Amino acid sequence: MTTTADSSTLAATLNSIIAEHQGLEGPLLPILHATQKALGYIPSEAVPVIAQQLQLTKAEVHGVISFYHFFRSHPAGNNTIQICRAESCQSMGSRELEANIKQRLKTDYHQTTADGEITLEPVYCLGNCACSPAIRVNDDIHGRVTMDKFEHILDELLTVAVELK
Amino acid sequence: MSTNTATVYIPRDTTALSLGADKVAAQLQNQQPNINIVRNGSRGLFWLEPMIEVATPKGRVAYGPVQPEDVESLLASDFLQGGSSHPLYLGLTEQIPYLAQQQRVTFARVGVTDPVSLNDYRAHGGLVGLEKALALQAQAIVDEVKTSGLRGRGGAAFPTGIKWQTVLDAPSDKKYIVCNADEGDSGTFADRMLMEGDPYCLIEGMIIAGLAVGADQGYIYLREEYPVAHAILNEAIACAEQANILGDNILGSGKRFNLQVRLGAGAYICGEETSLLESLEGKRGMVRAKPPLPAIVGLFGQPTIVNNVISLASVPDILAKGGEHYQEFGTGRSRGTLPFQLAGNIKQGGLVELAFGASLKTLLQDFGGGTRSGKPMRAVQIGGPLGAYLPEELWDTPLDYEAFMAIGAGVGHGGIVAFDDSVNLSQQARFSMEFCTIESCGKCTPCRIGSTRGVEVIDRITNDEQRSGSLEEREKQIELLEELCDTMVHGSLCAMGGMTPIPVTSALKHFPQDFLPNAAGNKAAQGADHA
Ligand SMILES: Cc1cc2nc3c(=O)[nH]c(=O)nc-3n(C[C@H](O)[C@H](O)[C@H](O)COP(=O)(O)O)c2cc1C
Ligand code: SF4
Ligand code: FES
Ligand code: FES
Numbered sequence: 121m122t123t124t125a126d127s128s129t130l131a132a133t134l135n136s137i138i139a140e141h142q143g144l145e146g147p148l149l150p151i152l153h154a155t156q157k158a159l160g161y162i163p164s165e166a167v168p169v170i171a172q173q174l175q176l177t178k179a180e181v182h183g184v185i186s187f188y189h190f191f192r193s194h195p196a197g198n199n200t201i202q203i204c205r206a207e208s209c210q211s212m213g214s215r216e217l218e219a220n221i222k223q224r225l226k227t228d229y230h231q232t233t234a235d236g237e238i239t240l241e242p243v244y245c246l247g248n249c250a251c252s253p254a255i256r257v258n259d260d261i262h263g264r265v266t267m268d269k270f271e272h273i274l275d276e277l278l279t280v281a282v283e284l285k
Numbered sequence: 286m287s288t289n290t291a292t293v294y295i296p297r298d299t300t301a302l303s304l305g306a307d308k309v310a311a312q313l314q315n316q317q318p319n320i321n322i323v324r325n326g327s328r329g330l331f332w333l334e335p336m337i338e339v340a341t342p343k344g345r346v347a348y349g350p351v352q353p354e355d356v357e358s359l360l361a362s363d364f365l366q367g368g369s370s371h372p373l374y375l376g377l378t379e380q381i382p383y384l385a386q387q388q389r390v391t392f393a394r395v396g397v398t399d400p401v402s403l404n405d406y407r408a409h410g411g412l413v414g415l416e417k418a419l420a421l422q423a424q425a426i427v428d429e430v431k432t433s434g435l436r437g438r439g440g441a442a443f444p445t446g447i448k449w450q451t452v453l454d455a456p457s458d459k460k461y462i463v464c465n466a467d468e469g470d471s472g473t474f475a476d477r478m479l480m481e482g483d484p485y486c487l488i489e490g491m492i493i494a495g496l497a498v499g500a501d502q503g504y505i506y507l508r509e510e511y512p513v514a515h516a517i518l519n520e521a522i523a524c525a526e527q528a529n530i531l532g533d534n535i536l537g538s539g540k541r542f543n544l545q546v547r548l549g550a551g552a553y554i555c556g557e558e559t560s561l562l563e564s565l566e567g568k569r570g571m572v573r574a575k576p577p578l579p580a581i582v583g584l585f586g587q588p589t590i591v592n593n594v595i596s597l598a599s600v601p602d603i604l605a606k607g608g609e610h611y612q613e614f615g616t617g618r619s620r621g622t623l624p625f626q627l628a629g630n631i632k633q634g635g636l637v638e639l640a641f642g643a644s645l646k647t648l649l650q651d652f653g654g655g656t657r658s659g660k661p662m663r664a665v666q667i668g669g670p671l672g673a674y675l676p677e678e679l680w681d682t683p684l685d686y687e688a689f690m691a692i693g694a695g696v697g698h699g700g701i702v703a704f705d706d707s708v709n710l711s712q713q714a715r716f717s718m719e720f721c722t723i724e725s726c727g728k729c730t731p732c733r734i735g736s737t738r739g740v741e742v743i744d745r746i747t748n749d750e751q752r753s754g755s756l757e758e759r760e761k762q763i764e765l766l767e768e769l770c771d772t773m774v775h776g777s778l779c780a781m782g783g784m785t786p787i788p789v790t791s792a793l794k795h796f797p798q799d800f801l802p803n804a805a806g807n808k809a810a811q812g813a814d815h816a
Contacts, residue, residue, distance in 0.1 A: 146585075153509075247510065251303060
C-alpha cells in the first residue's frame with residue numbers, strides 16, 4: 121500500500137468517526153476512544169485533523185492524549201495484556217507474577233513482543249480483587265492467575281494465529 | 286417442571302467470567318440444548334464462582350465453583366432437580382450463611398435478576414421509587430434523601446441530601462447528574478457488581494436525582510477497565526429508552542431525562558470529582574480548585590450533582606420505602622448499609638452488605654474465613670490506595686465513618702484488602718508513593734515531586750548499602766519521610782497528594798520493623814522498579 125492510500129484511508133476513517141461524535145457534549149474523549157479502537161492507536165497525523173474539526177489547538181489535543189495512560193500514539197501488538205499492579209493483587213503475589221510474565225514474554229511494560237503478538241501494559245485494578253491476581257487479555261479478564269494458567273491463556277490466544285501461518 | 290426445560294442461572298459478572306462462567310454456560314447449553322440459561326449478575330460469593338443456580342419450587346439451589354469439566358457429572362446427577370448428590374452442591378442459595386447473614390438493601394436484586402430484563406426489574410420492586418418521585422415536588426424528593434441520612438459512598442462521605450439541595454437551589458436552565466463510576470481503588474468492586482448485576486437501579490437513581498434538582502441530562506463516567514459493565518450499561522440504557530423510562534416522556538409523565546455512558550482512559554485521578562468533570566469536558570484531568578463547588582459550577586459550568594454509583598443506586602429504595610426506613614440501619618452518623626468488599630489474600634472474598642457498625646474482625650474472620658494462603662493475616666488496607674494499613678490490634682474497630690476517623694483511617698468506598706505475614710509494609714509504603722508519582726495530575730509540587738522524593742527516601746531507609754549504615758542516618762531519613770508526608774498533607778490541592786501519606790505513615794507507625802534494612806524482602810525490592 122502506498123503512503124497516499126494510507127493517508128486517505130486514515131482521513132476517511134477519522135472523518136466518519138468525527139462526524140459520528142461531533143454532536144456530543146465534550147466529544148474529544150469519545151473521538152479518541154473510537155480512533156484507537158479503529159486503528160489500534162492514535163497516529164500523530166490524526167492530531168491536526170481532530171484539532172481542526174473540534175476547533176482546538178494541536179497542543180490541546182496532544183496534551184489530552186498524553187495525559188491518559190490508555191491512549192497510545194504508536195501501534196501496539198495484535199493483542200494487549202495488562203497485568204494488575206495494585207495492592208489487592210500484590211497481596212496474592214502479583215509482583216512475582218509480573219516478573220515471570222515479563223520474562224516469559226521477553227518484554228517489558230509499554231513494549232511489544234518481537235513477533236508483534238503481544239503488547240504488555242500495567243494496570244491499576246481490574247475490579248477483580250476478590251480473585252487476585254488478575255490480568256486482562258484484550259477485553260477478557262482472568263482471575264487467580266498462576267504461570268500455569270497464563271500458559272494456557274497464551275496458548276488459546278495464539279493458537280489461531282499460529283494455525284494461519 | 287420437566288427437567289430439560291429447567292432454568293439455570295450462570296452469572297455474566299466480570300469475576301464469574303474471569304473464572305470461566307462463559308465456558309460453563311456454553312458447555313451446559315451444548316450438552317442440554319433445552320435448558321433455559323439466564324445470565325444473571327453475581328451474588329458476590331466470589332470464592333464460589335462460577336456459582337450456578339437451578340430454579341426449583343423450593344427456591345434457587347446453588348452449585349459451585351463449577352468448571353466446564355464438571356458439567357457432565359452435574360447433568361448425570363440430580364442437579365437439574367436441585368438435588369444434593371453432587372459434591373459441588375451448596376444448598377438453597379439464600380440459606381448460604383455468607384449471604385443469609387447480610388443485610389442486602391442496595392444489592393437486593395444483584396445476582397437474583399437478569400440484569401437487562403425490565404420485567405425482572407419490575408417484578409423485584411424496581412421503578413416503585415421513580416413512580417413515587419414523579420408524584421412529588423422536587424423539594425420533597427430532596428427531603429426524603431436528607432431524612433435517609435445517606436452519605437456519599439465514593440469516599441468522602443458527604444451528606445447526599447445536602448449536595449442535592451445545593452444543586453436544587455442553584456438557579457440555571459441546564460443542570461447535570463454525573464455518576465462517578467471510575468472505581469479506581471484497589472480492593473473495590475461494588476460499583477462494578479451493581480452496574481453489571483442491576484444497572485436499572487443506577488439508572489433509576491439517576492433519573493430520580495434529575496427530577497430532584499431539575500436536571501435532564503446524565504452521564505455515567507465509567508472506567509475503561511470495565512468492558513463488561515460498559516456493555517451491560519449500554520444494553521440497559523437502550524432498553525430503558527425503548528420502554529420510555531429514559532427519554533422525553535418518563536413513564537408517561539411528560540418529564541425528560543437522557544443518559545449516556547462515557548469512558549475514562551486509565552487515569553486514577555479522574556475519580557476525583559473535578560478532574561472527572563474536566564475529563565468529561567474533553568480535557569486533561571487536572572483537578573480544579575474548590576470553591577466553586579461542582580454543585581454550583583460543575584460540568585460545562587453548570588450546577589452538577591456528582592455522586593458515586595452506590596450513592597445513586599441507594600436512592601430508589603429510599604424513595605420506595607421512605608428515608609426513615611433507610612436510616613433505621615446503621616449507627617451514629619453512619620446511616621444505612623455499606624457494601625463491604627473483601628479482597629486480597631482472603632479465603633472467602635466477595636461482597637458483604639451490612640449496616641454500619643459491624644467490626645472489621647467479623648468481616649475478616651466470620652465472612653472472610655482468614656487468608657487464602659492459610660498463613661496468619663498480618664495487615665489490612667482499608668479504603669483503597671489512599672487508605673491506612675491496620676495491624677490486628679485495630680481490627681475490633683467498628684466500621685463506621687467516625688470510629689475510623691478516630692484511628693486515623695477511613696472506610697472510604699468499603700474495600701478491605703487482606704495481607705498475610707509475607708507482606709513487607711515498607712514495600713507497600715513505597716508502592717503508595719510510587720502510585721502517587723504515576724497518577725498525580727501534576728498540579729501541586731508536594732504531590733508531584735514529593736512522591737518521587739518519598740520513593741527515594743524509603744529506599745534509603747530500607748537499603749543499607751547506599752548509606753554507611755549508621756542508625757543516626759536512618760533516623761534522619763525517617764524524620765525526612767515524616768516531614769515529606771506532612772508537606773504533602775498540607776500542600777496538596779486534593780486527596781491524591783493529601784492522603785497518600787496515610788498508607789505510608791500508618792505502615793511506618795504500626796509496622797516499624799519492616800523498615801529495617803534487614804527486614805525480609807527489603808534487599809530484593811531494591812531496583813525492582815515498576816517500569
Ligand atoms: C484521587 C481521588 C480518587 C477518587 N476516586 C473516586 C472514585 O473512583 N469513585 C468515586 O465515587 N469517588 C472517587 N473519589 C471521590 C470523589 O471526588 C467524590 O467525592 C465523589 O464522587 C462524590 O460522590 P459521593 O458523594 O456520592 O461519594 C475520589 C477522590 C479522590 C481525591
Ligand atoms: S494533590 Fe496531586 S492529584 Fe491532587 S491536584 Fe495536586 S497534583 Fe493533582
Ligand atoms: S487490585 Fe488487581 S484487580 Fe483489583
Ligand atoms: S512508566 Fe509506570 S508502569 Fe511503566
